[in-house]
Each structure stands twice: as C-alpha cells, then as structure tokens.
Amino acid sequence: MSAKTLTIDGQMVSAGADESILQAAREAGIRIPTLCHLDGLSEMGACRLCLVEVVGTSKLQPACHTSVAEGMEVRTDTERLRAHRRAIVELIFAERNHVCAVCVASGHCELQNLAAAVGMTHVRYEYLAPSCAVDISHARFGIDHNRCVLCTRCVRACDEVEGVHTWDIAGRGTESRLITDLHVPWGEAASCTSCGKCLLACPTGAIFHRGSTVAELEHEPTRIAAIVAARSERW
C-alpha cells in the first residue's frame, strides 16, 4: 500500500493511500469532532461536524469521507469551521428534547461532550420541542426518541456488524424517526437478536438499558430501614 504525505493544520502527516483525512488526523493526534462516525462502521457523512477546509477547493470536505492525497493541505480548526460546528451542535440541541439533567447518558454522552468541545454556551435557535415517543416494549432495552440525533450509528451497527438490520429510518426531514422492522414496537421486532450493539453504538441516551431511567427507578422502601440502622450505629 502506498503512502501519502499531507499537511494537517501545518503539521506534516503521513497516511496510507486509502485512509481518510479523519484517520490520518487522529493518528497524528489532531482531534476533529465527529458524531455520526464510529470506528468499524461505514461512513455516513451526515453530521457535518468533521468538515474541514482543503486548500485549493472552496467546498468544505467531510474528513470522514475524504481520502488523503499527496500534498494535500488540510485545515481542521479555522474560525469558519469553529462557527459552523458550534451552530450544527446548536441545531441538534434545538431539534429534539435534549435535557441533560434527566438523561441516563449525562456524564458519558457524546453530544454533551461535543457541546463543551465546540464551545457552545447556549442555543441561539428556537427549540422545536417536538412530541417524541419512548418505546420500552423491548424486554431489555428502550429507545427515547427525544434524545435521538439520527446519526444512524445503531442502524449501521445492526446492519453491518450484527447483520440483522432491525433498525432503519422512516419519514423524512425533521420528522425522521428511527424504526424497528417495519415500524413495529421494538419488542415485537422479530428480527432483533437483543444483542445490544445499537445501545453500544448510540452516542446519546436515546437507546438505553431498561431500568436505568429516572422514571423506571424502582423504589425499595425496605432499604430505608437498613440506612437508618447504619446511621444509628455510626452516630
């Protein structure tokens, strides 16, 4: 395999000929924000966060889906790109009902991290506040469409890794929704093997383990007695 030499943010980088700008940048320790990219899955080029400037072309290129080329000069962190990334993350936050405070993924959520990484202090756009369903018909997992960012990582993980293709998308535009099988409740989706790869692939709290949400918290009043006993012994 031949190698290519290119410049990323002024740094000379060597990369395999079939590598993407994203791969080359990561190997060189240059971070480019991503959301729909997940190592091991095919590239979507959908979130547009990894757009970079390539000298000689006026169009911004998705780093995940653009091959390296000899002598290529890439800029990943210009003022224009920073502004665009911040705006894109704001658009995502405005689209559904992302309430970090009550989310199972808070603290280990890629969207939450992205907001901090791109310096999003607040959302300038109007929150669309759509009415979204929560499907907990599956015995082990649930999906909260309020938190879905339509990155399709679950769709691709299910299709390309598990080889099942339980997940897909129905509808279009901002009405797009993840569906299981032919739009049946997840628990009735016969193709689902309950492998949980979608859950691992989900960047946010959209797909979660049953029992981990606040609403599903099971109260155990008997534990109170144990706590009281423990306190009285200590104090």
Add this chain to the structure above:
Amino acid sequence: MADKLRLATVWLGGCSGCHMSLLDMDEWLIDLAAVADLVYSPIADHKHYPKNVDLVLVEGAVATNEHLELARKVRQRSRLVVALGDCAVTGNVTAMRNPLGAAATVLQQVYITHGDPRGVLPDDPDIVPRLLDTVVPLHATITVDLFLPGCPPSAPAIRALIEALLKGETPPAASRFG
C-alpha cells in the same frame, strides 16, 4: 461602602437548586460579602428589583408572565446579566412541558385530566402568574451577557465566575450541561 459590587440573584422558573449551589460556596460567601452587597435575592428579603445592579445571576427559565416582566426589568436595571444553570440557559426541566402543548393544554392535563383528586383550573391572574404558552431560556427574552450551564452549576464554577468578574477578567469557559 460605595464601590462595593451591587450583586443580585433572581429565581425564575427553576427548582432553586442553582441557589443551593450558590449557598454551597460556604465560607467564601463571607469573603464575597466583604466586596459585594446582595441587593436583591430570594434568599434575602427585598420586595423590588433595585436600579443600578452591577451583576445579576438569574436562575430558571422564563415560564410565566411574571418571569417575563421581571426578566425585562432585570435587563433594564443591570449591567451584567448571567444565565445561571441549565434552566436559564436551555429551558431544561422547566421547558419539558413544551412538547405537551400550549399553557391551556398543560393546565388541563395537570389539574383536570390527571388531577387526583380532580382539581380546578387556577384562574386569578393577580395572585397566580399566568403560564406562557412556551417556556423559553432567558436569552430568548432578553440579552444575556454570560452563560453558566450545569444542573446545577457547581459552587466552585459559580465562585470562579464571580471571582473573575470581580477582578475584571473574562470568566473561564463554561462547563458542561447537565
């Protein structure tokens, strides 16, 4: 002391958790009191929002007509407005009623449909503030100068912000949501 910072804190549509965080600054509050006067706050007894406030920390989203009026007054009478915590910055939990529909629908759901026992719709605008149809973050109603997210923002984060402002420096970059 005339050149003490005129500090205010405001509680709009929020759970007061951000004010709890404020109180969590513990003994530093005593240091703060040496350089700042608390001229308006839910934790002090002030009836009216005063004029010439230097710095105001606003907790909570704008959810009622009363919030809206207060927010506008706050903007008029304050030099630096800080949105304190996720409700003020994003709407957060307070705004979770938005997908349910307009104010009338929400009240109907809460007091009648799911009321147990079945209640009556509150209807005394002089006593109970009127709900806005949509809960919005503070910056959707007035110009906000600084944002401090967090649910709640931690006491050290609030302290870092105030300390920086006292020194005339740019506050550290905002921490994460949630």
Add this chain to the structure above:
Amino acid sequence: MDLTELHGIAERERARRKAIRIHCCTSLGCHASGALELQRRLEAAVEAAGRADTVEVVGVGCIGFCGHGPLVSVEPSGLLFERVTPEQAPDIVAALDGGPCAAQRGDPNHPFFSRQLLVVRRNGGRIDPERIEEYIAAGGYQALYDVLHDQSPAEVIDAITRSGLRGRGGAGYPTGLKWATVAKSKGAPQGAPRKFVVCNGDEGDPGAFMDRSILESDPHLVLEGMSIAAYAVGADQGFLYVRGEYPLAIQRLSKAITQARKHGLLGSQIFDTAFDFKVEIRVGAGAFVCGEETALIASIEGRRGQPRPRPPYPAERGLWGCPTLINNVETFANIAPIISRGADWYAGIGTAKSRGTKVFALAGKIRNTGLIEVPMGITLREIVEELGGGTADGSPVKAVQTGGPSGGCIPASLFDTPVDYESLAAVGSIMGSGGMVVMDDATSMVEIARFYMEFCMDESCGKCVPCRVGTVQMHHLLDRICNGEATPAEIVQLEELCQLVRETSLCGLGQSAPNPVLSTLRYFRDEYEERLRHEALAEEAP
C-alpha cells in the same frame, strides 16, 4: 431491424397519412381541460362531415401554449385554435376550408411561437407520441442507426463534447465530459464489469414541467438519446426514473419501450450490431430529493432515497457500484438532433459557453403560460415581455424566479441578463432545470422566500443536520418576518443560517436551499426590513 425496414416504416407512415391533420394536444395540461373529449368530438365531426378520407384527427404531444389549452392545430394550413370546447369541434372541421369559426383563433406567428427555436421540442404538437411510426417518419432512430454503423463510441463522445451540450438538469456539467468519464471508468474491481445509463425524470421544481412535456410528447426521442449514450459509454441497461406524479408520461414511456422493443430498437443486437440495450422504468414515490443523482441511485436500488457524499461520483461508482451515466430528460432529448445535424450546427446556437437551446416552463403571473424552447443567450426581457407577453393584467413584472427552490429571484432591473449558465449564476440565480416563475408587483418576495423554504424543509431527506434542522430554523425566521414579529437581529441570524446550510449541507438540495432567501435579500432587502418589528425592546442598559 435494418435501415431498409426503418425507411420502410417511415414511407408507409407517410403514405398512410391523410392530407389534412387536425392535431389535438393531449399532453397533461390540455388533457386536464378536456382534450380527450375534444379529440373524440373532432373525430366524430370529421366523420359526420364525410371528410374521413382526407382528414384525420391526431392526438399529439404538447404544443406549448398550455395556458390557452385545449389547443388544436391544423396541418398543413397552420391554423391554430385556443381554449377549444368539445362543442366547437364541428365548427373547427367546417373551418378547415377557411370558413368562419366560433372557436378562438390563435396566432401561430405570435412571438410566443416565432421567437422559439425548436430542437428537443421539434416533434411536440406534431406527432402522436403513442405511435413509433410517427417518430420514425419524422426521422427518428436514424441517428441511432448512424452511430451504431458509422461511428465509434469515442467519435460519438467527441461529437457531444464538440456540440458544447451541458447538463440540462440545472448544474450545467459538460455532457461530453461526463460521458467520457463513464466510458473510461472501469467499475468495481470485483464482479462483472457493467455500466448503466439512467435518465433522470424526477422533475420536481415547483412550476417546472419541461421534462414531463418532453416525455409525454416525444418519448422515443429520449429513448433514442439514451441508446446513443449507452453505446457511447458501453452500457447495456438503462433506467428511466420518472416521478410517480407523471402518470401520462409513464404510460407513454411504457408504450414507447414496448414498441421500440417490438421493432428491435431496444433489446439485443440493435440494428444487427453487437449493441444490446434494455430500458426499464422506475417510478419515483414523490421525494424531491430523489432528483439528486446519488439519492436517485439509492431509490432505483430499492433503498431509502437519500444522497451520499460525492466523490465517488456515479460516473465512477453508481448503480450497484457500477459506473453509471445519469443525465436529465432534456439532455438526452438533445442527443439525436446533435448526431443528425452535427455538433457544429448545435454549437452554432447559443452563446460561447452555453450552447444550444433550453426549454423553459413559463408560469406565475404571466400572460402566456406555457412551454418555450429558446436559444441560450436570449435575455430574460425577451422571454418575459415578448414571448410571455408580460403579466396577464398588465401590471409591472417585478421579478422572475429561475431554478426552482435551488434558484433565485432576478429583479426586473436585471432583465437584460442573457439566459446562460454563467450570467444567471452571476446575478445570484441558476439556470436550473427550466422553471421560470414570473412575479408581479403584488407579490411579496419575503413570502416567496418562505414558500421555497417551506418546500425545502418538507423535502429535506433528514440525513444531514444542517439541511434537516437548518431549513426548519430558516423557515421559522421567515415566518416571524412575514408575521411582523422579527427583530433586525433575526435577519442577521437568517443570513448566518443561509451561510451555514449552504456551506455544510451534504447534497445540492441543502446547499442551494438558501438561494431564494439570499437572492431576495440581495434585491428586495427593503421588503424584509419593512416587516420588522418596530417597537424597541425595553432592555437598554441603565
């Protein structure tokens, strides 16, 4: 099928024809205003007048003057009748000899007709699109015969390149270059090397109906163009992707494909050569984005119609990973004329960078609504004022919108702009596929911008974030401006969003969605500002 047979069909058809042909337009516009009933009545009237031996009534494709339909024309006299009712049928037959007629006479020498230059629409309104014999009698399939017997694929591509033809779908990519790329493409390393030719008939711009009319009026012209393209690039299978909203076009294409197959003009060993080519129709399900070539490919493959990033371009990796040539209906319709009359003839029409003719659908507040084919380089003023006749009620024309939701509004002050790819781009619009919507001074440009944004918002496939959410936010801001709720800061925010969506969207739909806003802001900013909320917000600092 060989050349003798082809000429035999043409001769038999010419011999069969009667001296006088009454052409009754049966394209969708006239169809909708009762042309089929009119055609029946005309036939009955000819019969009743005892003139069936010398007069025939022929259902033809689009005559073009759609706003004045149903249209009837007579050959060889050239008489034209407009807005004909079925009751007027006997009158028209009686008037064949020059008698008085109750039906409204049209002027075949009106600038609407005389200023046109017909290349792709030359058979429109002259032949019965449902009979291959008529197409052959008009010289059809001769060009295909010629290239299969006398020209190498490279020579065909060279002719198309020299003609200067550019893609008529809107972007204006040089057709010859595209063909050459597909011809040179080797395809995927594994599997049988195969190539495809796809005709994009997913015309979806509001106010555009050029491709529908071509497909309805002259389906064989498109099939012949596709066949020549397939020979040139080395493909053996073609797909005609037509939107489901065009039932008549689909019906006529199916008929045309069956006829062509029956005559050996599609299938194996066409004209006794080694060239095989089959064509299938694929019907779109109503998504505008499927006009984008990578989404169209996904749709043909049976997948969700969503674009994917390019490169690789379809010319390299298209249908099922194979090199695929995708051209628009009008582009294919230009091919046979270029082959028959020569690249130099074609290159002699139009301007230096935009050769040939372009079909436009004139719609909106215009007196002469319909379909025109004009040489490139004609000015907007000539189109709007001379061919179009200005507005219906004589009020001033304010602007013309070209290029549909991807295009822009050009103000009347710039009507001397020549219609070519570069000039339209320079004034902030695009050539587009040929929709031309005329607006008068009662039209609010902010509402126009909102209309197009609503269209893009509804048609966004939802794959990439900027288009999916950005169009909703832009529409929201336009809505607020229209309702008088917006502040000056919101216009700034709208402009920032335009920039974002344009620069970061995945496909052309999103990248061009801001164009109607940007062009109306550029030329009609005062209309935006007039609608701003005037009372100042009570939030000045103390």
